[in-house]
Amino acid sequence: MMKEFKTYDNTILVEGKKYNWSGFSEGLYTDTSWKNLKCKIRKISEDSIDIYDYDDNKEWTFSSNDLKRNRVTFKKRKLIY
Secondary structure, three states, X not given: XXXXXXXXXXXXXXXXXEEEEEEEEEOOOXXXXXXXXXXXXXXXXXXXXXXXXXXXXXXXXXXXXXXXXXXXXXXXXXXXO
């Protein structure tokens, strides 16, 4: 059974699926934004999700509140065959 995670903007994310994601993070000294980067939903827990970012080659963990605070959005990837 595939696990699903509903984000603050009612997007349904499915474990194991690939998406393009965008967001904005305000830090103490710097602000960071990203747009349409490739990612994969690695693991969905009850209150958080693990996201693998292909461009940074890193895995991130976000709660629902983290996604909202960083204005993270997801779009399904359009695969070209």
